[in-house]
Amino acid sequence: xxxxxxxxxxxPNIIEAIGFILSRDGWRVATHSNGEDAVEAVxxxxxxxxILDVMLPGRSGYDILRDLRGAEATAxxxxxxxxxxxxxxxxxxxxxxxxxxxxxxxxxxxxVLAAVNQLIGA
Amino acid sequence: xxxxxxxxxRIRERRIMRGMRQAELARQAGISxxxxxxxxxxxxxxxxxxLLDIAAALEVEPSHLSEGAEAALIAxxxxxxxxxxxxxxxxxxIEEFAGRFPGWAQLIAGGYRRLAAMEQEVEALTDRLSHxxxxxxxxxxxLSTVTAIRSTASILVDTPELEPDWQDRFHRNISEDSRRxxxxxxxxxxELDAGETRETAQSVxxxxxxxxxxxxxxxxxxxxxxxxxxxxxxxxxxxxxTSSTARAMAQALLxxxxxxxxxxxATRLLPELPKTPETLNPAALADAFGTDTARVLRRLASxxxxxxxxxxxxxxxxxxxxxxxxxxxxxxxxLPRFGTACPLWPLFQSLSRPMMPMRRPxxxxxxxxxxxxxxxVAQPKGAPRLNRxxxxxxxxxxxxxxxxxNEAEEAPRVGVTCRICPRSxxxxxxxxxxxxxxx
Numbered sequence: 342x343x344x345x346x347x348x349x350x351x352x353p354n355i356i357e358a359i360g361f362i363l364s365r366d367g368w369r370v371a372t373h374s375n376g377e378d379a380v381e382a383v384x385x386x387x388x389x390x391x392i393l394d395v396m397l398p399g400r401s402g403y404d405i406l407r408d409l410r411g412a413e414a415t416a417x418x419x420x421x422x423x424x425x426x427x428x429x430x431x432x433x434x435x436x437x438x439x440x441x442x443x444x445x446x447x448x449x450x451x452x453v454l455a456a457v458n459q460l461i462g463a
Numbered sequence: 464x465x466x467x468x469x470x471x472x473r474i475r476e477r478r479i480m481r482g483m484r485q486a487e488l489a490r491q492a493g494i495s496x497x498x499x500x501x502x503x504x505x506x507x508x509x510x511x512x513x514l515l516d517i518a519a520a521l522e523v524e525p526s527h528l529s530e531g532a533e534a535a536l537i538a539x540x541x542x543x544x545x546x547x548x549x550x551x552x553x554x555x556x557i558e559e560f561a562g563r564f565p566g567w568a569q570l571i572a573g574g575y576r577r578l579a580a581m582e583q584e585v586e587a588l589t590d591r592l593s594h595x596x597x598x599x600x601x602x603x604x605x606l607s608t609v610t611a612i613r614s615t616a617s618i619l620v621d622t623p624e625l626e627p628d629w630q631d632r633f634h635r636n637i638s639e640d641s642r643r644x645x646x647x648x649x650x651x652x653x654e655l656d657a658g659e660t661r662e663t664a665q666s667v668x669x670x671x672x673x674x675x676x677x678x679x680x681x682x683x684x685x686x687x688x689x690x691x692x693x694x695x696x697x698x699x700x701x702x703x704x705t706s707s708t709a710r711a712m713a714q715a716l717l718x719x720x721x722x723x724x725x726x727x728x729a730t731r732l733l734p735e736l737p738k739t740p741e742t743l744n745p746a747a748l749a750d751a752f753g754t755d756t757a758r759v760l761r762r763l764a765s766x767x768x769x770x771x772x773x774x775x776x777x778x779x780x781x782x783x784x785x786x787x788x789x790x791x792x793x794x795x796x797x798l799p800r801f802g803t804a805c806p807l808w809p810l811f812q813s814l815s816r817p818m819m820p821m822r823r824p825x826x827x828x829x830x831x832x833x834x835x836x837x838x839x840v841a842q843p844k845g846a847p848r849l850n851r852x853x854x855x856x857x858x859x860x861x862x863x864x865x866x867x868x869n870e871a872e873e874a875p876r877v878g879v880t881c882r883i884c885p886r887s888x889x890x891x892x893x894x895x896x897x898x899x900x901x902x
Contacts, residue, residue, distance in 0.1 A: 447614075
């Protein structure tokens with residue numbers, strides 16, 4: 342079974358590191374680094390899981406998530422949100438927008454792996 | 464029964480200070496001792512000739528007995544009491560308190576004002592992370608870089624037999640990221656430092672601007688034609704303006720002042736003023752000088768102090784949202800500080816009658832029921848632009864008025880702000896009054 346993940350993040354070295362550990366874990370990794378057309382990227386790829394950064398160029402991760410939740414095809418898609426601020430308010434906003442899971446930077450590789458696998462029930 | 468006013472308490476205070484008996488003062492003022500007793504206990508309103516006679520008998524200025532700056536003081540005390548209702552401040556004796564212990568009253572009012580300013584500052588500081596985009600961006604960058612380094616480093620350590628190509632790549636990434644981290648951390652420190660020096664002001668910018676204008680009596684000879692001054696220099700030299708916000712606000716106001724003075728120099732306006740405020744016609748003055756009414760109103764509130772026939776004027780300017788953008792307070796007509804003003808003011812009525820200059824007498828509800836004459840106009844700010852909705856701005860000039868026998872009755876009663884307004888049947892009321900229905 343191949344697991345598809347789309348990483349939406351604008352930090353190239355984070356993309357590379359996460360991409361590396363996920364592919365070693367058996368994931369097929371696609372990446373996208375722009376907020377503006379992130380929703381289209383998700384729709385056209387329809388991954389099993391999305392890793393979404395909150396602060397993206399062009400559009401906020403919360404807005405992207407709200408759009409995903411509003412569309413039937415992506416309403417139930419597992420989304421792991423990444424943020425650089427772990428305050429309660431950010432956690433609440435992520436939950437309100439419909440995040441499946443919320444993770445604060447800087448996270449460890451093993452935390453990410455555990456989270457993504459739990460999210461798709463593997 | 465009439466609402467209590469301060470005047471009576473002060474007459475009593477002065478009389479006792481002079482060691483004068485009530486009967487003696489009553490005799491000199493030509494009234495009965497029992498009537499004087501009612502006045503002294505603030506049960507009868509006093510004004511006009513009787514006030515002058517009593518002042519003469521007590522050998523004090525009448526203005527020391529009548530209300531003035533104390534009205535504003537009492538308004539502030541009321542606000543302070545409203546903030547801490549649990550303290551149980553004796554609101555029904557507030558005027559007596561302010562009259563008998565003016566120093567203590569000032570101390571409480573000053574403390575309350577300072578507290579309000581500091582609360583604003585604390586709010587600004589706690590909100591800094593969410594409201595300072597530079598700080599948030601710097602922080603985000605540092606944390607992102609740390610994430611990349613942590614993740615990459617743990618790949619290098621934890622992956623057995625990592626291919627040399629990958630190893631090289633991740634080493635390069637770590638080196639690159641650590642450099643970025645160093646720069647980002649420095650930027651973050653610089654941001655935090657800037658925050659420390661940026662706004663250490665204790666007061667709110669509006670107050671600084673007002674203190675600056677008040678210190679100059681709202682008149683700037685340097686900005687009148689031939690004065691040789693410029694707004695930037697006045698702002699730079701002003702001790703009252705400590706925050707950058709206040710300086711920017713003052714600068715904009717002074718630039719407008721200079722432009723007004725160019726179009727309508729004080730020296731040309733002064734000889735055209737009417738003998739009494741009752742016959743003032745700002746619209747006709749605007750027409751005669753080929754300018755607009757709002758400019759005339761601004762100029763009337765920036766004439767050299769002590770010259771001309773209008774030396775006691777107040778002016779408020781608000782934008783389309785009703786926010787007061789300029790305040791020149793007038794004795795007896797206190798202007799609200801942070802709170803919002805009374806919607807019955809002709810200032811706000813003028814916003815729904817754009818371009819029509821209005822002359823409206825008003826009475827101030829409560830306290831002395833002071834009479835005032837107001838002139839208001841709402842007109843677009845700046846020159847009209849093609850296909851752009853104009854942004855309206857309203858001006859209101861306030862003049863004190865000696866009420867005639869019937870005239871004061873015709874004038875509508877307006878307030879200062881709802882919380883301290885006694886008017887009970889007001890369609891514009893936003894929140895309950897602290898003054899009960901004693902009006």
